[in-house]
Amino acid sequence: MEIRVLRYFLTIVETGSVTKAAEVVRVAQPSLSRQLRGLEGTLGMTLFDRGGKQMVLTAAGRRFLPLARDLVARADTAEAAVGALAAGRAMRITVAAPPTTITDVIAPFLATWGPEDPLVTVQAESPAHAYQALARGADVAISSAPPRRRFAGLPVARLPLWAYVRADHAWADRDRVTIQELAAEPLIVLTPAHGTRRILDHAVQDADASYDIVLECDTPHVAQAMAASGHGVAVVSDDPRFDLHPLLILDSTGEPLQIHLHAAWDASHYALHSIEAFAAGLSRFCVERYGPQVADRL
Structure with a gap:
């Protein structure tokens, strides 16, 4: 054939x-x-x-x-x-990941690389479709959804969900808030297609609580922008923007809400060593950037 x-x-x-x-x-x-x-x-x-x-x-x-x-x-x-090898050029790796992961995690990680490291291109994919990109030519996929068993992979990090408030909010001098306290506030949340929203909903349900939605957003940046304009508390996993103050969200057991990041690739990929090195390096970078707690129980 x-x-x-x-x-x-x-x-x-x-x-x-x-x-x-x-x-x-x-x-x-x-x-x-x-x-x-x-x-x-x-x-x-x-x-x-x-x-x-x-x-x-x-x-x-x-x-x-x-x-x-x-x-x-x-x-x-x-x-x-x-x-590329014949021409003496660096090899190229294509990474599929959600836009937030590209902006807050992958791009800062790549900025630490040197000219001897592989060239990297990225494809923005939703968490639900990131692994499908492997069949369309992506070398490695990053997603909050667990990968299928037929892929090789490793856990990258457990990143926190944040409640973002303005500097004049009553919580601006705190570093964490309980799910019960959060549920009593007007919330700006992402649509149910986002993993952060589903994690929030499960935590609220486990706490036998409910919450009022001021606005559902398709993009985390807009959710933070609406919080910065005073419309409510934004719940996202992104890094802070618009001078907002982040608070960890504690579930009903006192544990912080977190979203898992996984890396997956084809176990028979010809550049297996380079892909494994990329995923392991990304995991180490997350620990350096966000602290050792993101690697707990990986």
Whole structure:
């Protein structure tokens, strides 16, 4: 099974037509059709339903599609790495992570690197979709969601959730607040799609309490901005902005609310050593930046 033919297959999927795909890959249509049939013969399955005007994937084709994409992405990554080594350039690592993690954790970590370290590009992904980026060419994914067992990985850190208040708030001289106290305040929270919101909701439920939502935000920066403008207390895991004062949030047992960060990657990745070093270095950086408590019980 040649990577070249898999590329042809993916192009047919994207264009919906052998004719259009032949134009894109600059191969004669009869030749492209023969190679597609050869791929189907090798696999022992029919990939397309050819009965209509467009090439439509069969059930077998739909199952094969993510495998083909994964194989082509791996080939592209390996080709780029070999080219970089041959040219004496630093290797490149692609990291998929949520925007907050990129801004507050990954970017500051990369700023400590030197010119001899790998080049890093990042892809912003939601926590729920970060691991899916591994099938689209990302080398390592960082998320608050636990990785699937088929991935290799390690825990990166346990970062605190913060209650952010203005300098003129009654809590401005404190460093922590209980979940019961927090629930009595008007709160600016993230949408339920965010892990920090779900952790907050579970803690409130465990404390047999409830809270009033002033505003739900899609982005943590806006939540802090609204807190800075006096609309309530923002609950996020981001670093402080707009001169807000952070307070740890204690659950009903007196433990601080925390969000877990995990790193995951393909255990068979050709650059396994570099990826493992990146994840371990990121974990050490979190301890240096936020204190040894973020590594407790990892």
